[in-house]
């Protein structure tokens with residue numbers, strides 16, 4: 600039997616997608632072990648936006664609201680989660696493997712003296728043990744970890760489960776007191792400028808991505824034309840974002856977004872692991888590269904060994920014929 604706590608990260612005023620996936624994962628774990636799921640959301644004026652977490656899989660919803668929780672800060676957030684862990688008995692504590700979750704989880708584990716596994720791709724039960732699976736070494740190794748000193752704390756990666764539709768579940772929602780001392784509030788947010796999003800790559804079914812192989816404005820313009828011809832969104836490697844050709848929210852990979860389109864066309868992209876982890880779940884991957892030994896060429900479903908400046912105009916011509 601597993602009593603599970605799921606930390607819900609607030610994104611744009613509501614529960615974030617990776618947290619909802621973690622909640623779905625917790626629900627199936629609790630159903631298979633006969634336990635229950637508690638969701639915990641922290642923020643300010645968030646009560647209404649997280650109310651449906653019960654219908655999405657939680658048996659109990661704890662909401663901590665305080666203006667000092669308006670923006671994520673390690674100190675106060677850690678204090679509140681710790682107070683919930685001290686007041687309840689949980690066997691498993693799940694966080695989304697986001698910057699926020701990966702900040703809080705190891706800190707809490709160190710404070711509590713328990714085990715922590717970050718960046719898990721799956722959670723499963725085998726012979727009564729809850730195992731946390733990580734995909735490691737360039738996705739070549741799948742390792743199962745058991746936490747031997749609990750509660751077992753883990754962060755779960757984007758893609759761990761599908762977000763369920765709203766159901767008929769009924770559970771209890773409860774406000775919890777926020778008790779912060781000077782030691783919890785040693786830093787504060789004084790200003791926050793949010794760069795507006797220019798693209799939602801996660802929702803894109805077709806992505807044409809540019810890498811350093813575009814070489815300059817002419818090559819980049821060709822990739823852009825191909826994206827337009829396919830009615831696709833443009834993705835990029837970090838090299839392209841660093842060069843200033845596309846805004847940062849187009850970056851795919853470890854420090855960018857994770858995408859799972861039906862079609863991903865990699866134009867002049869070597870396929871470094873930091874990029875690959877963000878797009879390897881694409882249904883069909885096409886690589887255009889002059890180097891047949893580039894990792895992307897070895898892993899793509901379809902490979903075009905050619906200069907993109909030669910082949911892309913032909914593709915655009917064929918598409919418009």
Ligand SMILES: Cc1cc2nc3c(=O)[nH]c(=O)nc-3n(C[C@H](O)[C@H](O)[C@H](O)COP(=O)(O)OP(=O)(O)OC[C@H]3O[C@@H](n4cnc5c(N)ncnc54)[C@H](O)[C@@H]3O)c2cc1C
Pocket residue numbers: 809810811812813814835836837838839850851852853854855866867868869870871872873874877887888889890893905906907908
């Ligand atoms: C901590 C960390 C985090 C990172 N996070 C990310 C991340 O989130 N996303 C990311 O993308 N990177 C990330 N990186 C960077 C990553 O390691 C690579 O440096 C980057 O992905 C390489 O980008 P690229 O494939 O565009 O460039 P390159 O590796 O330089 O590859 C260019 C490719 O273009 C091909 N090419 C050249 N000319 C042509 C042509 N005319 N036609 C066709 N092909 C051509 C070449 O053969 C080559 O394969 C990260 C790195 C670190 C250390």
